[in-house]
Amino acid sequence: MPKDGIGASTKRREDIRFLTGKGRYTDDINLRGQAYVHFLRSDVAHATLNGIDTSAAKDMPGVLRIFTARDFDGVGGIPCGWLITDRHGQPMQEPKHPIMAEGKIRHVGEIVAAVVAETLDQARDAAEAIVLDYDELPAVIDMKAAVQADAPKVHEELTSNLCYDWGFVEENKAAVDAAFDVAAHVTTLELVNNRLVANPMEPRVAIGDYAAHDDSSTLYTTSQNPHVIRLLMGAFVLGIPEHKLRVIAPDVGGGFGTKIFHYAEEAFCTFAAKQLKLPVKWTSTRSEAFMSDAHGRDHVTKIQLALDADNNFTALRTDTYANMGAYLSTFAPSVPTWLHGTLMAGNYRTPLIYVNVKAVFTNTVPVDAYRGAGRPEATFQLERVVDMAARELGVDPAELRRQNFIRKDQFPYATPVAVEYDTGDYEATLDKGLELSDYAGFATRLAESKANGKLRGIGLAHYIEACGIAPSNLVGQLGARAGLYESATVRVNATGGIVVMTGSHSHGQGHETSFPQVIAQMIGIEPDQVEIVHGDTANTPMGMGTYGSRSIAVGGSAMVRATEKIIAKAKKIAAHILEASDADIELKDGKFSVAGTDKSLNWGDVTLAAYVPHNYPLKDLEPGLEETAFYDPSNFTYPSGCYICEVEIDPDTGKVTIERFTAADDFGNIINPMIVEGQVQGGVAQGIGQALLENCSYDSDGQLLSASYMDYAMPRASDVPMITVDHSCQTPCTHNPLGVKGCGEAGAIGSPPAVINAVLDAMHRAGKPVAHIDMPVTPAKVWAAMNH
Template sequence: MPKDGGIGASTKRREDVRFLTGKGRYTDDINIRGQAYAWFVRSDVAHGRIDRIDTSAAEAMPGVVKVFTAADFAGVGGIPCGWQVTDRFGKPMQEPKHPVLADGKVRHVGDPIAVVVADTLEEARDAAEAVVIDITELPPVLDMKAALSADSPKVHEELSSNLCYDWGFVEENKGAVEEAFKAAAHVTTLELVNNRLVANPMEPRVAVGDYESHSGNHTLYTTSQNPHVIRLLMGAFVLGIPEHKLRVVAPDVGGGFGSKIYHYAEEAFVTFAAKQVGRPVKWTSTRSEAFISDAQGRDHVTKIELALDAQNNFTAVRTETYANMGAYLSTFAPSIPTWLHGTLMAGNYRTPLIYVNVKAVFTNTVPVDAYRGAGRPEATFQLERVIDKAARELGVDPVELRRQNFIKPDQFPYQTPVAVVYDTGNYHATMDKLLQISDRAGFEARAAESRARGKWRGFGVAHYIEACGIAPSNLVGQLGARAGLYESATVRVNATGSISVFTGSHSHGQGHETSFAQVVAELIGIDAGQVEIVHGDTSNTPMGMGTYGSRSLAVGGSAIVKATNKIINKAKKIAAHLMEASEADIELKDGKFTVAGTDKSVDWAGVTLAAYVPHNYPLESMEPGLEETAFYDPSNFTYPSGGYGCEVEVDPETGKVTILAFSAADDFGNIVNPMIVEGQVQGGLAQGIGQALLENCVYDENGQLLSGSFMDYAMPRADDLPSFNVDHSCCTPCTHNPLGVKGCGEAGAIGSPPAVVNAVIDAIHRAGRTDVTHIDMPLTPSRVWQALNA
């Protein structure tokens, strides 16, 4: 039984008290005296040429401070892209300009054209209606395949086409993969759509810019998952503000799920405008605005083929994917369909030959970037769907087909044919655990009970692999990343022994203030209440890369371990001095230093006080103080995996799918706080089930967003979901980080969509409708009914 507050304990979250009493401090809760309000005038057409902007009437409106257009941003850099993908011919991707405000053309509904800054928000909105914008509409580019035809209109005139890149992976395997397909005993083919999603964290984005003319210091308060990344991108590439003159603060942030990673035009705008108008400038997104300005997720159209030999062994996988980039390249967009997708196409299987082709396409839609899982859900969905389809075609149990092809427990570390090396895993164990906790054995009886009520019951499984904690920096640099992917921590021990930890990770729901403190408390053996976690402010935390890709504990936590170990090493030297013993004999346990084989001891606070009041201290060989910084750059990704099982009931009369049970058996390696891990999985499952059954971002033929509010974009609600059966008892610790942890934030969203769809297809097949082999997500009542009545 782990000690409360230590590693392995379900310690209650300390951050909850402020959130439960209304004392959280989110960006929209920040008002700076004298602030003005910004309202963005956005394009209401998908594609058009801006002929004229007349701001004079708006400028004369009450309360208006200034109206900004692209002309005010001459000489200011555009929004940068943080990843350059090289195509299959060795050429860099096509990278269009991305101005802060639309310059000459608008490229998606929501593209910002002008901004009114006024004394009050309502005055800004009133004046926004008086900004005159003449636009000549151009034919919108929407369908990805049509966008690549020679006669398609271009989203960006300066590019040669709408193709961002044509990527092949592993290009050298292409010929061998083709040979394997020729030799296959069976080939299963599946064409599918991975539906476009909107992240929709409950807190919309907000940015407040402030400027001090006497010092030249800028401050940006923003809803970000990674304030240092914003400082670097915005400071260096957009506004030319050096880091020491730019402070970025991301206070309490109400969820992100990827959508708050990126640097957005609105952040650059308020920072720039605050200096221009000499007042703080605040922008708060409405939800309607979020739907047309937050980067969206997924949107892949894929054909996947699976080759099997006569014994049903997988011999090759080949895919062709069209990936929608939207109108501009969001910060990490190019990496999602490539390095976060192609490298995962081995799944949990021994498939020896894999070739992935991805064509990334510009369209007149909102930019697409990472959303919870980012590339890995797309990979998992294709693979787990095509395997299920193959099992049905071959008349074998989908579970057994998977098991037969799983990488075996004794094959780790396992080099896949798509570049990555899985350090640990035991997929047979997670699958077995899944079948046990989901009571697959009792399924037939439950199905009979459903049949008696006129309902069709089905059971679907999926097994996923995930690559988390994107790393190492030198490798991702070779792959095109324009940033490092390490993490940082400063551990500052105070004189009386309490500890402040400054982390480059950012918590926006993950509970770092609790779990990171557990790590430090465990290592030193003190009470977790003695440890405070500080994050989210570039002025007091070391340069870090933030939180996404399930990386915080695996990378950020490892940096904290490294820094804490430096502290312990120095503290042992001080303790050795205080007890006149050899450093090699000093042991630290439960917050007390002892000398091995003696009864001499000094407690933690005794040592920390000596560090800051160095009266009896080896000043000749050691500096006073007890504060250490560490940067941790991992040597590999981490590879969580798991088996997911979904049990559904289909109402054949209406097409409605009800999820009766959902079980997840994950292997996350070691776990610091099981309660938080379970919460992360449950939340991920809800988003994955949302993708599978409810959520869909739909544009009409003119590029208008039809699902532009919660009235038409179906968010999962409490009564759409069952309680979840979550297990994490399977554990193969990561071998290359000090905590042996793997990351758990995205797993639920990765493994669940194929499990849901497989379950629905299973239900339909059991009812005798074997002609229905696939339904594209989301499996809404209308779509299921349509499939059954085609």
């Protein structure tokens, strides 16, 4: 067996280039003769745009051309990839999302004009000379106000600012309401899931290039899914067929969801390059990123939990307002619906659930998926209301959860919100979490904190997530306008080395290291004989990219399927050479042998024969050894876990410090534990960021108040503790070949409720009980809550 097969914490090979400054990110690419674009962006949130005077700007030094909306006649809008059907069977309202503002400005940061010049400074200089003629309109910011009858409309052509009013499962609504009528106890909680900005450290970049000799376009972009961009931009925006359009996403400096979507800047650079016959490059500044990257979360929710006299959960209902921003970003409508409503059962047996979501247009940046996407919003409200119920009933929150868990012997378990969990063991992760967090020893630590004049609290949260996105036929029924399979081509070279071309994309997840571990295990060679190619539509099969914790569960499965085909064919070749039946050929440790004999061939002998087919069954078998597989999952995967947070609060300042954090996850089988732990640690830090620090805030005029790192508080090294991570509870996924579930989003999903539950626990123990505080629980908020 290879020493670095499945289960080994193999060091990452990609680290070498990143640690020596040899990474190749999009902004590191400069094409000969490239021009630079600067986008003139609106600094008002809502206005009628009467005219754009570019007369002074167009003659300024270095200016090649200035583009406004009128240059895009015949060009499509940015498409939305998911159609939601509302409670009444009607399709969502879907306004056009133009590349540049067409007669109306709908959010601060919206592109109004684009200046292409020989240098970036020239482009910026000229942009300052553009004169806009606009009449400002009242901004639509607050979601509940936005759906009132007299609210100004973000889109005049729509009937209202309501994108959709979604009910799930609509048929259950009456039964749910009836269950509440007879409940022994009802816990009600209203909360906000704060708006966030994903903030991958690499800002977005796009470079468009056009080759006149074959009329083809190339886009270099910071994307998590270059094929998706090729499809959306080529087919729906610019009308370029796939064979004339290549999209390259080289090293990408983090994504967290916000680099899934197709953005206007990508279409612009591709379009302008063809118009000008020059490469056109755009590099976002961080300030631009805050007002042009899709934001995340931003839900306002009322949730109610009904319990019977024995504290069993009998029903759950939630009403959520979900902010869409000014336009529908690529997957925006699916986030508060199918990625959120289907998770409302959580880890519990609650028999009756009804979810209502009203998606609302506002004069803000579009909102779309951010790490977890819908599942953090579901988990947060559920784990908060369960904790609140425990407090109201005077029972241990861990035991209330345990009592209501889906039991280990109930899997596969069909929830009342349309999904079927294949496996899980929630008590196991709870017990592991309690053990590793030393839950039992909390009283001692509490006493120490008290002696130091500090408050101390402990909070836990369980989560379930639907990952490995997603079965295409199912999501198609739910409104997805794409399939969600993944692909891989496994190319075995004559001398035995392997190149895997995957449709998945790595932007920090370590595919280049973990994917070879799987092949090494399957064939019995060392991983360094396997190279992973990703991120270029010209040399990888059509794939859907990386998000939704799907890379190993779906992309890895495609690679396994292709490798299985390779092995099957190689066995036939070996059988021919060894003059045996291929049914008798065994592959072990990179060696083909005939069962029960000492006849064998090395891996390299067979691969060479495939390409030098002298002694080869040419009549029955093609030469060569290269296979492609597309894998479409039959179900989601369902990672779950128990997160326990312990905080101290300084009562004088309200400052919350995370003292301990424990994550006990069940990810099924694990390929590379080191990478998995890194994913959890990073996800937890983002969750702590959401809980304590981060807030994307608009004022009532639609001005973005947290528009840079001066006001948007990113977690720094001193804000997060060492995080105890465990993944020893493993109930392997039953429906993919690796038994894997995915781990990329868990940390960000499970941690916010654990933190908030801990903060509220501390206040309760200190005799300053507060029912709820909205995130982020800044020092100022905690202090105010304790002193008013």
